[in-house]
Amino acid sequence: MAANFACGLPIARRTSWTNENPGHKFVASKFYNYEIGQRGCNTFEWHDEDIVHWQKDVTSMLEAEKHSILKSRLVSESYEKDRLVEELEKMKKKSL
Structure with a gap:
């Protein structure tokens, strides 16, 4: 794999953590923004096999658990x- 796409932008190897493709590897422009779908020079390639359902389920459960922990x-x-x-307010009132 070359260090740049044909458009000249550098590439980055990444891992998807969306519910649809958890753990799925891909390469995209180093400036790829998954939240808005902007891909720099619009070059994007998946770089691994499709995951099986149990992998998707486990990854989704782990992701949900992580969110639960962060929320707590x-x-x-x-x-x-x-x-x-x-406590600070109580201390201020006592000092007056």
Whole structure:
């Protein structure tokens, strides 16, 4: 594989983490933005075999678990922040 596509843009080997193609390898322009589908010079190639259903299911479950863990951390951090703000307010009132 060459370091650049025919358009001259550098390529990057990436892994898809979408629900449709979790773990699927591809190459695209180094400037590829999967969120908006912009592919630099519009060159895009899958670089592995299709995944089987159980792989997709396991990857999707792991991704959901990761999101759940991150969400619980965010809730916990938000609670801690609120608690600290409340403590700070109490301290300010005591000092007045």
